[in-house]
Amino acid sequence: MEFKSKPDSLSIFAIKGIPAIQSGDNIGEIITRGMKRNNIILEENNVIVIAQKIISKSENRLISLSKINPTQEAIKIAKKANKDPRVVELILQESKSIIRVSDGVVIVEHRLGHVLANAGIDRSNIESDDTDEKVLLLPEDPNASAQKIRNYISKKINVNIGVLITDSIGRAWRLGTTGHALGSSGIKTLIDLRNNTVDLFERELQTTCIAWADQLAAAATLIMGESNEGIPVVIIKGIHTPSETDSINDLIRPKNEDLFR
Amino acid sequence: MEFKSKPDSLSIFAIKGIPAIQSGDNIGEIITRGMKRNNIILEENNVIVIAQKIISKSENRLISLSKINPTQEAIKIAKKANKDPRVVELILQESKSIIRVSDGVVIVEHRLGHVLANAGIDRSNIESDDTDEKVLLLPEDPNASAQKIRNYISKKINVNIGVLITDSIGRAWRLGTTGHALGSSGIKTLIDLRNNTVDLFERELQTTCIAWADQLAAAATLIMGESNEGIPVVIIKGIHTPSETDSINDLIRPKNEDLFR
Numbered sequence: 206m207e208f209k210s211k212p213d214s215l216s217i218f219a220i221k222g223i224p225a226i227q228s229g230d231n232i233g234e235i236i237t238r239g240m241k242r243n244n245i246i247l248e249e250n251n252v253i254v255i256a257q258k259i260i261s262k263s264e265n266r267l268i269s270l271s272k273i274n275p276t277q278e279a280i281k282i283a284k285k286a287n288k289d290p291r292v293v294e295l296i297l298q299e300s301k302s303i304i305r306v307s308d309g310v311v312i313v314e315h316r317l318g319h320v321l322a323n324a325g326i327d328r329s330n331i332e333s334d335d336t337d338e339k340v341l342l343l344p345e346d347p348n349a350s351a352q353k354i355r356n357y358i359s360k361k362i363n364v365n366i367g368v369l370i371t372d373s374i375g376r377a378w379r380l381g382t383t384g385h386a387l388g389s390s391g392i393k394t395l396i397d398l399r400n401n402t403v404d405l406f407e408r409e410l411q412t413t414c415i416a417w418a419d420q421l422a423a424a425a426t427l428i429m430g431e432s433n434e435g436i437p438v439v440i441i442k443g444i445h446t447p448s449e450t451d452s453i454n455d456l457i458r459p460k461n462e463d464l465f466r
Numbered sequence: 467m468e469f470k471s472k473p474d475s476l477s478i479f480a481i482k483g484i485p486a487i488q489s490g491d492n493i494g495e496i497i498t499r500g501m502k503r504n505n506i507i508l509e510e511n512n513v514i515v516i517a518q519k520i521i522s523k524s525e526n527r528l529i530s531l532s533k534i535n536p537t538q539e540a541i542k543i544a545k546k547a548n549k550d551p552r553v554v555e556l557i558l559q560e561s562k563s564i565i566r567v568s569d570g571v572v573i574v575e576h577r578l579g580h581v582l583a584n585a586g587i588d589r590s591n592i593e594s595d596d597t598d599e600k601v602l603l604l605p606e607d608p609n610a611s612a613q614k615i616r617n618y619i620s621k622k623i624n625v626n627i628g629v630l631i632t633d634s635i636g637r638a639w640r641l642g643t644t645g646h647a648l649g650s651s652g653i654k655t656l657i658d659l660r661n662n663t664v665d666l667f668e669r670e671l672q673t674t675c676i677a678w679a680d681q682l683a684a685a686a687t688l689i690m691g692e693s694n695e696g697i698p699v700v701i702i703k704g705i706h707t708p709s710e711t712d713s714i715n716d717l718i719r720p721k722n723e724d725l726f727r
Contacts, residue, residue: 212480213479213689214477214478214689215689216475216477216478217476217477218474218475219473219474219475319639320638320639373676376637376677376719377581377638377724377725378580378638378719378724378726379646379677379680379719380656380675380717380718380719381656381657381675381676381677381680382675382676383644383677383680385640395641395642414641414642414643415644416637416640416641416642419640420644420684420687420688423680423681424684424685427476427685427705428474428475444688455641456641457639458637458638458639458640458641463638464566464638465566465639465726
């Protein structure tokens with residue numbers, strides 16, 4: 206089993222000097238140039254980890270709030286959440302369902318399946334001018350974005366790599382955010398040990414499945430920044446868990462097994 | 467601010483060959499020997515990450531189920547959870563409150579404050595003989611254990627290090643476990659950027675506090691194993707976030723801010 210041949214070490218490297226991303230930018234090309242500039246040589250099964258923010262910017266997911274007309278429902282929820290009704294309107298448009306509303310936060314099931322605050326809509330680090338405030342939505346399809354970038358870079362550099370797209374997401378019972386996997390291509394996402402170990406008694410679920418891609422995302426986020434001086438792309442070396450079949454969807458708990466909605 | 471001087475890279479190294487831990491073992495001494503054997507030289511501000519399981523074993527937290535007499539409450543919950551009533555009895559003893567009961571899982575607020583499944587009680591990787599099955603409770607006081615180990619190793623090696631004790635814990639809305647911080651000494655646990663950045667509008671909470679120690683734990687768990695061939699101790703190099711005042715308690719969401727109990 207691939208998981209058993211664990212590496213003795215891993216390393217994570219920042220790609221410094223990634224420029225401010227504009228709509229239409231080729232992220233694969235920008236990363237390739239960035240690696241060259243940082244003297245980072247990609248090897249087989251390295252993982253490129255990318256903050257969702259630059260994917261979103263390249264996909265023109267910046268929305269001018271001045272163009273949003275909130276519905277009555279959005280206005281009602283905005284009052285309860287003490288938020289801008291136009292932002293709430295976008296949260297509703299980006300979500301399948303609302304799970305909780307509280308002061309400053311609307312927790313939703315995002316259309317991509319993730320449960321997260323404010324549909325991942327980000328008001329920070331956005332260059333809004335005084336008259337036209339903009340917010341950034343999550344990428345349209347992070348798995349497709351990851352695959353596109355992977356194809357571009359694999360072709361350029363001729364090694365098999367993995368690509369992971371991450372976001373910093375909060376948790377139900379713990380403070381602070383951690384990096385989570387939003388999209389991937391070519392990497393294991395969930396490692397299920399349940400069929401690979403013999404136990405006298407039923408194993409506890411908590412120790413038998415590993416959210417591998419979320420751990421990669423959290424590790425990468427240690428090197429990425431959260432404020433303006435952020436590093437949106439890092440390379441993980443030393444971890445060998447390629448997969449052509451795993452999906453980020455494997456990490457999302459099915460609704461019928463969810464105890465907290 | 468220390469957080470702004472982010473490193474360009476980090477590395478995580480396994481300490482191989484840690485022996486099976488027995489009650490009374492000096493974990494600090496065992497790690498010191500392990501580092502020597504693996505030619506790992508500790509440097510200032512390196513972080514030693516230790517799986518809770520070996521701390522618990524050294525603290526004799528192995529409990530024989532044959533000695534446990536479940537209460538009526540435990541028997542009732544065990545029926546609902548489809549679990550061994552003696553294990554449920556221990557879960558109750560280790561917890562402040564029960565949050566959810568479902569098939570195979572009792573989600574509790576542990577006496578240490580963490581919300582987790584089955585009070586972190588682990589039936590896997592325990593050497594039980596046929597007639598006396600044993601389970602392993604979480605360490606008595608992981609912060610104290612971390613501090614003790616830190617003091618021992620700092621004294622031996624004469625560098626200032628951090629120590630982190632981790633467990634693999636599940637999440638409300640995502641499948642699979644990730645490494646979480648259970649105890650620490652000498653490291654930053656939560657990095658709060660809210661007072662350090664200027665924003666035109668209120669910042670979303672989700673992007674302003676970073677669960678630093680949980681990210682360290684998740685990163686370390688990539689190198690640790692989950693099954694029998696596990697690596698219970700790893701060293702993180704390259705991350706410089708010492709703190710003498712932070713506590714793992716900073717990572718626990720206060721009950722009055724909790725939307726999911």
